[in-house]
Amino acid sequence: MKLTSIALASAAVGLAQAGPVTKRAISDADILNYALTLEHLEAAFYEEGLKNYTQADFVNAGLKDPFYANLQEVGKDEQSHEAFLTSALKAAGASPVARCSYSFPATDAKSFASLASVLEGVGVSAYLGAAASIMNETYLTAAGSILTVEARHSAYLRAALGEAPSAQPFDNPLDFNEVYTLAAPFITSCPSSNGKLPVKAFPTLTMTSTSTAMTGSQVQLMAGEGMNSSDASGLFAAFITVTGPVWAPLTSNGSGKYTVTIPKGIAGQSYVVLTKGNKQATDDNIVAGPAIIEVGQKMGAMGSMTTPTSSMTGPMSSTSPSKSASSTPMFNGANDKKVGLAGVTGAGLFAAVAMLV
Secondary structure (H helix, E strand, O other): OOHHHHHHHHHHHHHOOOOOOOOOOOOHHHHHHHHHHHHHHHHHHHHHHHHHOOHHHHHHOOOOOOHHHHHHHHHHHHHHHHHHHHHHHHHOOOOOOOOOEEOOOOOOHHHHHHHHHHHHHHHHHHHHHHHHOOOOHHHHHHHHHHHHHHHHHHHHHHHHOOEOOOOOOOOOOOOHHHHHHHHHHHEEEOOOOOOOOOOOOOOOEEEOOOOOOOOOOEEEEEEOOOOOHHHOOOEEEEEOOOOOOEEEOEEEEEOOEEEEEOOOOOOEEEEEEEEEOOOOOOOOOEEEEEEEEEEOOEEOOOOOEEOOOOOOOOOOOOOOOOOOOOOOEEEEOOOOEEEEOOOOOOHHHHHHHHOOO
16 A cells, blocks of 8 residues: 555545544544545535536526536536545555435525535535544645635635625534434435445434524424434533534423524534533434534625624524625636626525435
8 A cells, every 4th residue: 555545545534533532443444435425425416416407597596607617616626536535545455435326405506505505514524523633744734635625615605605605713523423414314325335334323403493593592403213212311402613512501392302592602504412411522422413503694785794693593404594695706717707696595505404414
């Protein structure tokens, strides 16, 4: 196995870990194939969307040119990541997993773009989670080179949808099982030749309403059927951040429903999990989630950032409608010029993202 192959392949480790490092009986090949599974999903998602929706569909949805051309470039980037990991695994003497079959909940161009924004945000959080576990500087640089591209994708899509491209000064890391929990619902079946990944999905967590949630207000969460009834007592809500969990009050309403208060200090695409106790949020005590919560700023009519007095939230299901078109110049990757890009409402995200968990 060549050192260069190992260094390149290890870029995918960015999709594996986050937060406090927990040792797992998992090989490098397992981690890389896990990452390839996620890259397969992203590449397939863009291929499907670009096949199902035309340039006119995106323009009619308020996503004016050059959005479609830029979306094509994003899709090509994901294909490059997919090909890169496949080649790296082969060069390392490992057997790369093949693509699975997928089911994506997008129903039109607008909901497709909204779901793309969520997926790219998850990708950023997943790669960021690698920082604590990558010891080799070469590997860390390789992972970082993919992370920065995913972050550019995320910022561009957020701006296109009328959301703040950079909603907070720090992004939130996700660990191995947390990322898999968010990805698993899209996977309907995989080839029998694919080895089983040494990961698990936690029970799902969703918000029962798609209405905008404000900082300091209460929202309703519902845990999936996979959550053991014996886990219902002594639970807390942990909002994941780079410096550790931000704990929030949690009240059980019975039948797997809970009320949580959105804490201060949470912004942008954020994640909340239910935990046993409030000392840590790790694989050992997470009982449901993560749910994705969009808390943050919206772009003003002239492209300026506006900081709302309250935040928006909705586990794996929230983003409030955009209000006005943004005139912020956007780089046109296709024609190498700058143009204005109109914002669109985020209503499609409610339905699409709710199905992610």
